[in-house]
Amino acid sequence: MKTQVAIIGAGPAGLLLGQLLHNAGIDTLIVERQTPEYVLGRIRAGVLEQGMVELLRQAGVARRMDREGLVHDGFELALDGRLVHIDLKSLTAGKTVMVYGQxxxxxxxxxARRESGAQTIYAARDVVPHGMKSDEPFITFDKDGETWRVDCDYIAGCDGFHGVARQSIPADCLKVFERVYPFGWLGILADTPPVHDELVYARHERGFALCSMRSATRTRYYLQVPAQEKVEDWSDQRFWDELKKRLPPALAEKLVTGPSIEKSIAPLRSFVVEPMQYGRLFLLGDAAHIVPPTGAKGLNLAASDVSTLFNILLKVYREGRTDLLEKYSQICLRRVWKAERFSWWMTSMLHHFDEHDDFSQRICASELDYFVNSEAGRKTIAENYVGLPYEAIE
Structure with a gap:
């Protein structure tokens, strides 16, 4: 088998890259180790930056999002019982975010990929990239008892944090930056109306809470819990009772509860690997970086990686600009580190850290108070939340 760009991973990053390249006349093959049903069963983020929204429109896959997605002009910070509105639209000259589930x-x-006729191979086993440093890279995988080889020009590793792409790069060629937080997010999905028409990020002495939604009838709520907590120890009733304690009384009274559809605990970490490429292998999304979900940046960072690689490959195939290939990592990392900083800041400001002494707690409270009560501070929060602009490829 032969293709121009072999993509490992059929999550949103791999599929979006494949769709953009296909529309541009560049041949792709996507190889995914899981089944389509498994991929669709992952419950993930739901806040899309304006840049990602525009990228989905560019890819021609935004019709349902534009019809069913919820445009949000702002969000609320619940700080020890009081609500502070962050008006994204007015603070960023009209930019907004879209609530639409991953x-x-x-x-x-x-x-869209099925309709295009482009090929995706699911349930592929033992996917391995080869020859990344050569001019003739290829991948191998097993499917239905046979071993297949795909020759290609470039390999895009979109297979997540635990995927094979990053693990195929010699460890001594990578530098890892990581911070693991001493807590996780206990999330619940329920068919209940949202408690508020905007997202609510709650800072409370009992711990952080987030009120989010997937639609006007489906909600997603989160609680900060210790890292060692077990999801089976949390009944629906215990979750709802604790959430009410962390919300301002006026919101707690409006909260509509119901049986959970899904319940899970996600650990929180900040992670970046440098560089994000090795020869003709490029890392995108969670394969290269993880952010705490507090800033709603994980999926959006993957989209900006996709935009960068797509525009580089477009110039490579159309203009012969192979000089741009070595710039992929540095372009991506400039935006990645800014998003890591914002996600770390939101996490540090809104969560309760048991190891913080009284001085540290007061400093965090004071810094947050400064930002939300300053026009410049609110603008900084807003412009990071809606997403910093994508860097032009020139």
């Missing part, structure tokens, strides 16, 4: 993004991208 599962739905993936579903739309899968449908």
């Amino acid at each position: 599962t739905e993004v993936t579903r739309d991208l899968m449908a």
